[in-house]
Amino acid sequence: MIFGALNEQSIAWKVAERAVEEGAEIVLTNTAVSIRMGTINQLADKCNAIVIPADASSVADLENLIDKTMEHFGGKFDFMLHSIGMSPNVRKGVPYDDLNYDFLSKTLDISAISFHKAMKVARAKDAINDWGSIVALSYQAAQRTVCEYGDMADAKALLESIARSFGYILGREKKIRVNTVSQSPTMTTAGSGVKGLGDLLGYAERMSPLGNASADDCADYIMTLFSDYTRKVTMQNLFHDGGFSSTGISHEIIDIYFKGTADERK
Numbered sequence: 001m002i003f004g005a006l007n008e009q010s011i012a013w014k015v016a017e018r019a020v021e022e023g024a025e026i027v028l029t030n031t032a033v034s035i036r037m038g039t040i041n042q043l044a045d046k047c048n049a050i051v052i053p054a055d056a057s058s059v060a061d062l063e064n065l066i067d068k069t070m071e072h073f074g075g076k077f078d079f080m081l082h083s084i085g086m087s088p089n090v091r092k093g094v095p096y097d098d099l100n101y102d103f104l105s106k107t108l109d110i111s112a113i114s115f116h117k118a119m120k121v122a123r124a125k126d127a128i129n130d131w132g133s134i135v136a137l138s139y140q141a142a143q144r145t146v147c148e149y150g151d152m153a154d155a156k157a158l159l160e161s162i163a164r165s166f167g168y169i170l171g172r173e174k175k176i177r178v179n180t181v182s183q184s185p186t187m188t189t190a191g192s193g194v195k196g197l198g199d200l201l202g203y204a205e206r207m208s209p210l211g212n213a214s215a216d217d218c219a220d221y222i223m224t225l226f227s228d229y230t231r232k233v234t235m236q237n238l239f240h241d242g243g244f245s246s247t248g249i250s251h252e253i254i255d256i257y258f259k260g261t262a263d264e265r266k
């Protein structure tokens with residue numbers, strides 16, 4: 001089950017294509033509005049998949065989604081991707097020190113608590129096979145402040161915490177693993193909502209010894225997490241960022257920003 005493919009740029013889109021290439025059968029889901037505004041139906045045709053509308057913050061929608069998915073597969077399924085993010089504060093340019101709290105509730109509900117809801121409903125309906133795998137997408141602003149990322153940073157911190165807390169429960173009960181993948185900045189619709197994404201991409205590219213990870217790279221990585229090769233990896237936040245998160249300063253950044261004298265530079 002793959003949440004969050006809006007258009008060809010979406011990380012979920014690339015994951016869906018890769019999973020089908022690897023032989024998976026998938027169900028796609030997104031909100032009714034995103035299905036209308038985006039191009040998910042083209043992806044569904046290409047992947048021979050069905051699309052079931054669901055607002056991931058609505059438990060009733062999620063119940064319907066899981067029921068229909070199980071009907072479609074004739075039983076349980078093996079993996080779930082949560083690739084959902086939305087902040088009305090970021091979208092409307094509300095600064096972090098003046099957050100609109102109704103918006104904040106929406107941000108947290110859609111971008112993080114929906115992950116809890118999806119797992120809660122899937123567990124109640126016993127929808128996921130033993131040794132299955134659940135992955136959500138995160139960003140390193142959960143650990144370190146990134147200007148302009150606003151309340152999405154709080155949502156990502158909560159998302160990663162939910163992965164650990166629910167991962168413990170699903171691991172003990174069903175050997176199902178739950179991880180988050182902390183992805184490089186990526187040019188997508190959600191990504192472009194962050195002011196200055198182009199600069200962020202350039203900075204991250206120069207800071208990462210391997211360069212930024214693309215959406216295609218992310219899809220490849222997620223295949224390993226859906227495969228049996230990672231059966232004992234759970235409750236982790238896994239950085240998929242070309243080394244960015246472990247780099248303090250790089251030559252490329254020094255070359256661009258260092259303004260000292262030749263003596264100082266020795």
Ligand SMILES: NC(=O)c1ccc[n+]([C@@H]2O[C@H](COP(=O)([O-])OP(=O)(O)OC[C@H]3O[C@@H](n4cnc5c(N)ncnc54)[C@H](O)[C@@H]3O)[C@@H](O)[C@H]2O)c1
Pocket residue numbers: 003004005006007009010011012030031034054055056057082083084085086110137138139182183184185186187188189190191192
């Ligand atoms: N693009 C980046 O720079 C970047 C970096 C790290 C992590 N991520 C994360 O990757 C994930 C996917 O984002 P993307 O970059 O592919 O952008 P995207 O805009 O293609 O995907 C975001 C998806 O969230 C869906 N969504 C929004 N509200 C929803 C709701 N109420 N119910 C169900 N779905 C809803 C949208 O319809 C859309 O399909 C997000 O969690 C995002 O935070 C993105």
